[in-house]
Amino acid sequence: xxxxxxxxxxxxxxxxxxxxxxxxxxxxxxxxxxxxxxxxxxxxxxxxxxxxxxxxxxxxxxxxxxxxxxxxxxxxxxxxxxxxxxxxxxxxxxxxxxxxxxxxxxxxxxxxxxxxxxxxxxxxxxxxxxxxxxxxxxxxxxxxxxxxxxxxxxxxxxxxxxxxxxxxxxxxxxxxxxxxxxxxxxxxxxxxxxxxxxxxxxxxxxxxxxxxxxxxxxxxxxxxxxxxxxxxxxxxxxxxxxxxxxxxxxxxxxxxxxxxxxxxxxxxxxxxxxxxxxxxxxxxxxxxxxxxxxxxxxxxxxxxxxxxxxxxxxxxxxxxxxxxxxxxxxxxxxxxxxxx
Numbered sequence: 001x002x003x004x005x006x007x008x009x010x011x012x013x014x015x016x017x018x019x020x021x022x023x024x025x026x027x028x029x030x031x032x033x034x035x036x037x038x039x040x041x042x043x044x045x046x047x048x049x050x051x052x053x054x055x056x057x058x059x060x061x062x063x064x065x066x067x068x069x070x071x072x073x074x075x076x077x078x079x080x081x082x083x084x085x086x087x088x089x090x091x092x093x094x095x096x097x098x099x100x101x102x103x104x105x106x107x108x109x110x111x112x113x114x115x116x117x118x119x120x121x122x123x124x125x126x127x128x129x130x131x132x133x134x135x136x137x138x139x140x141x142x143x144x145x146x147x148x149x150x151x152x153x154x155x156x157x158x159x160x161x162x163x164x165x166x167x168x169x170x171x172x173x174x175x176x177x178x179x180x181x182x183x184x185x186x187x188x189x190x191x192x193x194x195x196x197x198x199x200x201x202x203x204x205x206x207x208x209x210x211x212x213x214x215x216x217x218x219x220x221x222x223x224x225x226x227x228x229x230x231x232x233x234x235x236x237x238x239x240x241x242x243x244x245x246x247x248x249x250x251x252x253x254x255x256x257x258x259x260x261x262x263x264x265x266x267x268x269x270x271x272x273x274x275x276x277x278x279x280x281x282x283x284x285x286x287x288x289x290x291x292x293x294x295x296x297x298x299x300x301x302x303x304x305x306x307x308x309x310x311x312x313x314x315x316x317x318x319x320x321x322x323x324x325x326x327x328x329x330x331x332x333x334x335x336x337x338x339x340x
Contacts, residue, residue, distance in 0.1 A: 083099045122157060126145075172289075178289075226296070235314060241337070285299055
């Protein structure tokens with residue numbers, strides 16, 4: 001037997017002796033007691049060591065960044081009033097939700113767009129409401145919470161759709177859309193300014209629309225306020241110009257159109273002459289889809305309409321207003337300017 005085999009055999013014998021040795025602690029020598037203390041106890045029967053369970057990796061789906069294409073254009077249409085149709089009857093102080101449905105008809109995705117209160121009766125509406133992200137050609141519904149005023153009457157709040165830069169997005173050709181309610185015990189509650197019904201003079205024999213003297217006076221006052229700010233004289237109301245303007249407002253309402261050309265092919269100038277008014281100056285501006293303040297905002301932001309309002313040659317005006325609940329624009333406004 002070689003040296004290596006002898007050494008291995010000796011080591012095995014020593015290990016066997018260590019495992020089988022029994023020591024009586026009462027008679028053990030100090031060295032043996034130290035040996036007993038140092039001996040490891042066997043693992044308990046049935047004990048299973050803990051095994052670390054690996055945590056599965058969490059995969060996060062990447063968020064797609066939506067970016068507007070270069071030189072994209074904003075455009076939208078109002079598809080429908082989802083809730084609270086025009087002239088819905090409300091109790092004083094009643095809380096309600098108004099919802100509109102729009103379609104993004106432009107080439108810009110609506111990211112960080114907002115709906116903003118613009119003019120009229122606020123009815124506790126938030127000044128700004130976020131619009132859900134809407135891609136091109138997609139439809140979206142936007143809601144605002146409102147509270148009916150505490151007094152009986154007809155109330156209209158105007159709103160705008162604004163892009164991420166705060167610019168107004170046109171709804172068709174209009175800047176504003178609205179919510180209109182009646183507060184009171186019945187649908188016959190008058191609007192401010194002694195509203196009455198009538199029929200226009202052109203193709204409107206079977207058309208019943210509403211007039212609002214309060215709106216007519218407000219439009220005239222707003223126009224004169226802008227002229228005063230520009231250092232110009234106020235315009236006086238001429239009944240002949242008012243008659244021509246009202247006739248055309250009714251014609252637009254009853255024929256569901258916004259145009260300077262009448263349904264009979266007439267122009268602003270021929271209508272003013274037909275009313276019996278003759279003078280050195282005649283001009284007309286029109287608006288659809290909003291009340292007095294919305295109309296003024298539109299006119300003053302457009303160069304042609306602004307120049308008409310601030311024309312130094314104008315001395316008189318007449319305002320026409322017609323409201324048709326089932327019309328595409330709701331409100332139809334005409335202002336005729338003249339100078340004798």
